[in-house]
Amino acid sequence: MRMLPTLLVRVGEMQEFFATSITAGEAVAVRDVRLSALIGLVRSTANELKENLEAAYRGNRDGRLKQAIDAKFTVLGSNTQSYLSVLTASAAGIDARDAVAYNRLHSSTVEHVINAWTAAQVELDRLLQVRIDNLLANMFVGLALIGTFAGLSIFIALLTHRHIVQPLQRLQNVASKVSSTKDYNLRAEHSSMDEIGRVTAAFNDMLAELAAAKERETAERVAFAQATRLTTMGEMAASIAHEVNQPLAAIVANANAGLRWLTNPAPDLGKVQAILQRVVRDGHRASDVVGSVRAMIKRDVQQKAPLQVNELITDVIGLLQADIQSERITLELELASSATSVLADRVQLQQVILNLITNAIDAMRTSHDVPRLLRIKTAAAEANNLLISVADSGAGIDAKHQDRIFDPFFTTKPRGMGLGLSICRSIIEAHGGRLWATPGDPRGTVFQFTLPTYNIGAL
């Protein structure tokens, strides 16, 4: 449409040419040249207008532009053509009388240009409006889509919070409460049967199993405690029997020997008296053992008194001298010269040493082609302790029994009860000491125990 004003300008120039040319009486040759130049300009403008119009029609997809303005532009085109043909035909004889006719042609052309322009303007406005409407519609669709997505996102976020985050938070709260209170009867709430619901149900099942396991464990612990109490009582009964049995057996054997001697027509009363003394001594020992075990049941070490361990050892050796000799055992004593005083129950400590030496003799009884050596030592040890050791050259302790020798009733002997070492250990521990065994060098076993030394100055 840019060409319409240009066309108007060109047509205006033409009108001016007629006005000036007629009044000024211009030479014909000059007028012809000017007229044909002006006609050429108008024609080329008209052609350009036509080309632009066709391009605009091609660009308008619905074809409505052509329908709306084509008639006006066709009229304009034919009008312009006839205007130019009249001009070309009459160029040679232009004079003042033609001015009215030229004016009419000029006015008619200008009117058609304006009509075409108005029609084109209306159509362009309409097209513009359509374009704007389309753009707005697109924009609304876009906004509606964005709004929908935003709404969906919020909806999904709400759903996620309600159906995933909240149940998981509830689950987490219950889990941390269970871990802090150890109350396995708590349960996590759940109503849905989705993934979270199934996880919560599995969590609740797990809690139920834990609760059941805890109940089982409590019941088992109670049963175990009862069994342990019974075992301890059984051990005690067995230990009394064991410790009393040895002196009683000696009493029976000695009394039988005494009776046999008395049936002799001339009994050696001196021998009978000696054997009766042994019976009395063993009777006392049995009664001491009973008293001592009674004290152990009370979990108290009775009759603690300061005593010399070295003396105690020689006493016990005196008791076992016969066995040591008959088994051809060489005895080595290495007794510390000082600080061998301890605060202890004499009978209990005597039993410990007696049990250890008896075990050592038993261990060497089966070894025939090696020297039988029993070495008993006392020595001061660190932290004001006295260390007592009983070493033998027996067969040693089988590695697989190493951990069990202190267990009550563990024995490898056909007539053993397996209580000696367990009693020894409980006595030594009741006196604040420790008892353990190590392999001997080059053979045999070394049993060692410690006792706190008794220091008068310290009390």
Ligand SMILES: Nc1ncnc2c1ncn2[C@@H]1O[C@H](COP(=O)(O)OP(=O)(O)OP(=O)(O)O)[C@@H](O)[C@H]1O
């Ligand atoms: N000096 C040792 N050398 C080798 N084995 C030993 C020695 N002392 C103990 N044992 C092993 O430890 C086991 C347990 O000893 P413990 O004194 O407790 O019971 P026991 O001697 O078998 O029977 P008892 O109740 O008559 O003492 C023994 O059966 C033996 O196998």
Ligand SMILES: [Mg+2]
């Ligand atoms: Mg023993």
